[in-house]
Amino acid sequence: MTITKPAFIDINQVSVVYDSKKGPVTAIEQIDKQINQGDFICVLGPSGCGKSTLLKVIAGFIQPTKGTCQMEDKLITQPSWERGVVFQDSTLYPWMSVQENIEYGLKMRQVNPTMIKERTESILEQVGLLHVKDAHTFELSGGMQQRVAVARTLVNKPKMILMDEPFGALDALTRLNMQGLTRDLWQEEKTTVFLITHDIDEAMTLGNRVWVMSKNPGKIEKEYQLDYTYQALTDERHRVSVDDKYLTIKNEILDIIGA
Ligand SMILES: Nc1ncnc2c1ncn2[C@@H]1O[C@H](COP(=O)(O)OP(=O)(O)OP(=O)(O)O)[C@@H](O)[C@H]1O
Ligand SMILES: [Mg+2]
Structure with a gap:
């Protein structure tokens, strides 16, 4: 069989x-x-x-x-x-920083804080946004905002x-x-x-x-x-x-x- x-x-x-x-x-x-x-x-x-x-x-x-x-x-x-989804105009949370946007899903899932920090830093590095992690998303260019949207999905390791x-x-x-x-x-x-x-x-x-x-x-x-x-x-x-x-x-x- x-x-x-x-x-x-x-x-x-x-x-x-x-x-x-x-x-x-x-x-x-x-x-x-x-x-x-x-x-x-x-x-x-x-x-x-x-x-x-x-x-x-x-x-x-x-x-x-x-x-x-x-x-x-x-x-x-x-x-x-x-199954993470990224749309053309994925809306980011304007009142949160780049880093907070990316961490949000993990926090909601109550992932352990050390793991959240590690994963967020690593994904910020991969998408080349570590230097703007504390910026608000509206301060970023369209391409950078889209990178945040991709990072926000990938950080969950879908x-x-x-x-x-x-x-x-x-x-x-x-x-x-x-x-x-x-x-x-x-x-x-x-x-x-x-x-x-x-x-x-x-x-x-x-x-x-x-x-x-x-x-x-x-x-x-x-x-x-x-x-x-x-x-x-x-x-x-x-x-x-x-x-x-x-x-x-x-x-x-x-x-x-x-x-
Ligand atoms: N919620 C809905 N209610 C009724 N009809 C819908 C709904 N969503 C999509 N449709 C219809 O279903 C068909 C397929 O729509 P869909 O959005 O999947 O196409 P698409 O290939 O993604 O198009 P596009 O390239 O323009 O984004 C279209 O005729 C659309 O009008
Ligand atoms: Mg479509």
């Missing part, structure tokens, strides 16, 4: 139908996918195809109308610190981090830096990442798996397994070499999402 290990995340025939004033809206239909521990999944697709809906199911913010979503064989029924267009509001250079930081943290922390983006290059250079969705109804049309992110990890300047295969895949994705 072979005993198969349960998938880290098992999305099993998941459909989500919302009630709206105009009647039921099928946001996603029969999505069936597994995520392995340590995967970096990037999700692309046209606006309204159900990307955020899928993220909310995995995060435990909403329940599927049909099907189930499980983490390590346990049904996901509510949000948990084990098993998985879910990001909904986390870098969409950042300028191109800051965005590149944040992509590099996220890739490095993924490797260092051996965490699992699920990241939604509209940027095909971002998806192709970060994810080891890229899911491309189509809409009406929202489905995963195609998956690509890529190694550009590993290239970037080993490249001295953290870049990937854009080869013919890269361009072919990029064009295929553009065709699927109808851009």
Whole structure:
């Protein structure tokens, strides 16, 4: 008899139908996918195809109308610190310092104060914010605020981090830096990442798996397994070499999402 290990995340025939004033809206239909521990999944697709809906199911913010979503064989029924979420405009607490924002979740969970101090310092160092730990968040640039949001999630040592267009509001250079930081943290922390983006290059250079969705109804049309992110990890300047295969895949994705 072979005993198969349960998938880290098992999305099993998941459909989500919302009630709206105009009647039921099928946001996603029969999505069936597994995520392995340590995967970096990037999700692309046209606006309204159900990307955020899928993220909310995995995060435990909403329940599927049909099907189930499980983490390590346990049904996901509510949000948990084990699955940290970062949004594009993650709101930080303006009355707290950078450090207090980051410590907040651990304090709520009554983690031991020495551990809180250690973890907070270490994550502040990793995201390059140790020098502004006592500043208020409104004194920081947009990129720095987003680093606080990422740090605030990672300090909990979640098993998985879910990001909904986390870098969409950042300028191109800051965005590149944040992509590099996220890739490095993924490797260092051996965490699992699920990241939604509209940027095909971002998806192709970060994810080891890229899911491309189509809409009406929202489905995963195609998956690509890529190694550009590993290239970037080993490249001295953290870049990937854009080869013919890269361009072919990029064009295929553009065709699927109808851009
Ligand atoms: N709470 C809700 N009530 C009713 N309909 C909703 C709700 N949330 C989302 N929808 C609808 O479900 C569909 C999918 O929405 P979703 O936000 O998941 O798309 P998305 O792919 O994240 O889009 P975008 O790229 O614009 O963020 C859309 O048609 C949207 O209008
Ligand atoms: Mg969305």
